[in-house]
Amino acid sequence: MDFLFLLFQAFLLVFLGVYLGVGIFFSIRALQTRLHHIIYGSVSFTLMAISQIIAFLFTFPDIIETILISIAFVMCVIFTNLTFHKEKKSSLPFLILIVTIINSLIFFVLNLLRDIADSAPLYYATIVHDFIYRSIIFGWLGWSSLVAYKKIKDQNIEPWIKARYKIVSSVSFLICFERIVRIFQPWYQEFGDPNYLESYVVFGIISIMAIIFAVGFALAWFMPGWFKRFLNKGYQAVVDKEYSEEELMDLIKRELSNGGTNGNN
C-alpha cells in the first residue's frame, strides 16, 4: 500500500514536471524560432504546473490556485487558436475563448463557495463543471490537432510531424476524462487518502492517467532524435538542388512554356 501510494505520487510529480518542462521549453523555442504565439502555450503549461506545485508545497488559499488555473486555461485556448485557427473565417475559435472566460468565472465562483461552505451538491456541481470546462479546453486542442492532422495526413510531410499531431490529439482527449473519475471521489474524504479505499482508487486511476498523459505530452513536444529517426524510418526527405535566382526563373519559364498555366498556352 505504501509503495503504491508513493508510486502514484511519483506519477503526479512526473506529470507536473512535464507540464513545467514543456512550458519552459516553449519559451526557449519561441525565442529561437520567432514563433511568438507559443509563449501563450508556455505561460499556460507553466501556470498549470505552478498552481499544483504551490498547492502541494504551501498553504496558500485555494483561490490562488483557482486564479492561476483559470489564467492557464485561457492562455491554452489562445495558444490553440493562434496555432491552428489564425485568420480563419469561422467564429468558433473566438466563441470557444469567450466560453472559456465565462467558465473561468463560474469555476472561480464555485470554488469560492466551496471555500465558504462545502457540501455534497456543491462538490458534485464543481466536479461536473470542471469536467465540462476542461473538456472544452483540452477537447478544443485535441480536436484542432486531429482536424489539422486529417488535412496533412496524405501529404509528403515527415512522419514524426504527423505523429506529433496524433499524440497531441490523443493525450488532450485523454486528459478531458480525468475529471469524470473525480465524480467517484466521496466529497467528504481527503483526495488520495490511503485510509479510504474509494479515495485511494480514484487517486490511483488519476495518477495512471496523468503518467500516460505526461509520457505522451513529453514525447510529442520534446520528441527525442532517436524517436524522430524511428518514426521517419523509410521516409525519403526532399532535398532541393540549389539554384541561383536566374537559373530558377529560367527553369520556371521553361516549365511554363512546356505546358504550364501561363499566358502563352
Place this chain on the structure above:
Amino acid sequence: MEIIKSLGESLADKISISPTAARGLIKLSIKDELGPFTNVNKVNFNDLHKTISNSFKKRLVNLSIQDVEVITESMLTQLKHIQSLITMANV
C-alpha cells in the same frame, strides 16, 4: 521547411510546374518580401501571409500566369488550413 514543401506542391499542381520550381518560387518571394538574408526556414504565419499577398503575387504576374487572383487566394486559404505545420514542425 514543411509548410513551404506543402505550399509548393499545391502551387505546382495549380500552375503545372515541378514541385522543385514551385518551392523555389515561394522561397524567392519570401526573400523579396522579407529581405535577401531571411532564413526561409524560420518564417512564421504572418511572414508567409504577407509574402503570398504581395511579392508572390507580383512574381506570378511577371511570369504572365493566368488567374493570379484565384491562385493567390487559394494559396492563402491553403496556408490557413495547414498553418499549424509551422508550429508542429518547428517547436
